[in-house]
Amino acid sequence: MPPESRRVKQPNETFSSPSWPMSIGAPVWSCDGWGDVVYPKKTPRTEWLSWYTRSFNTVEGNSTFYAVPGEQTFRGWAEQAADGFEFCFKFPKRISHDSMLQHCDDEVREFLVRLRVIAKENRLGPTFLQLGPNFGPDRLPILAKFLRRLPRELPWAVELRHHDWFDSADNEARVNDLLRDLQIDKVTFDSRPLFQSPPDDAIEEKSQARKPRTPVRQTVTAKRPMLRIVGRNRVELAEAFLDQWVPIVVGWLAQGLRPIVFTHTPDDRLAPLFAELLLSKMSDAMPGVDFTLPRPPQSPEQLSLLD
Template structure:
């Protein structure tokens, strides 16, 4: 396998930046060298970004051997941020799912033992409201404290700027569990410009945006547009917040979504360029893979 040997680690940025997937056909020459076999995409991705959303676990939990393979392919310093299976978060709504939780935890520990595990995030559906706070509290208190966790809320009553929002924030702070902010404002700023954006606007929620910090790894999932320049003003709003978090000793995580996954690296690169302007002492360059077989052979 043509593993890159001269690049042994993920980018050493003071925050984690990644895409919603690690496998995309349109990333040849951007994330992977051209004609790279799919089996090697993850290895190259982990040398371009230092984190990724593990969305596949939302739909099914792969075997232990699959998780072990992922851990072996990931570069030093890389972190997987897996999503809880929907059988736990949505179907069971955190109740009567002990067997599923045990199975998922056993897989996460494979990644944790390899020192490649970032916060695993529990995305709760729009039907899971503040009336279920006791259920959420019981579930979170039973999670092993040695593993990192994050929670994304989607029911609008969690964002009341009052008692309900304060109570869930207090719970997360007490447990040092990070809160996920889902910012879809860039996506919904104007009507869709293509069929992919139209589909994305149907699927993605519009939850209120917060900058609440409840742990050490505040997580931002931001959904842009296929015309990346339309995201500029929103990134400019986030820039001082992200820099402030870093300067306060936090290590934020940012996932750059675009309706067309092929454009997610460009969105990330725009963010990194803006960060470089605010933190000139840090190299925020997005690593590029070799472009030709001749260049690739030099790394063999």
């Protein structure tokens, strides 16, 4: 891509996110190790989001799980994002984990105000509610009441972690029926690549200690099935799992769905490389579609090596 098409955004200028038929992104938009991968080296941190949105067309908004910044911050995020980009924010843990969806009306109201700032600029993808491992099927009525009160004009997704939700019986059927009825997407969390073998380094060891081993499903309950897949720092170790998912994703696309995939690695610096591996496999499966991952212009140091 010519350097001039990847310049820092100026007033009244517009840029576009990749026009893939699906949404692909990383778990964060800011990482010190992404120089010359997502943005040119020495790019100011204040411009990282702008560059990220020109390489990927979505991102996990994990920061909102820990704290919800003010409206001005959300407005700034929307302004920096390229056309066609979507933020997929996570519900604050005060709502999902601490309050377990009860007695949190003020927190929900505040969060909705922030989300509407992004939605107004057409930058909002499904906001996902990640429920903790203690939120089991006995709380289905609480979940149903909470979801039915969410504004239907905004997109939502739900990630379940209590293993009793995955019983291939009544519990699983009931929650799937609820999500289908409300046209809310279901999130699949696939950590199998992470746990396929002992950790190779301290970062992987920490990740294995922290990440859950949720049963994997291919359930579709709305139009935007969301897959969060956790690989390894040697990204090639996840290839066999991507080979399983690619035909499933292709099948979703053939059905008119628009899937969302987030590529995690224990070391965030390698998430774009994992995404590129997925994109190459999507390109092989759909040769008529351009799944190229845009790269920033080369840094002056790199260009001098070519002289």
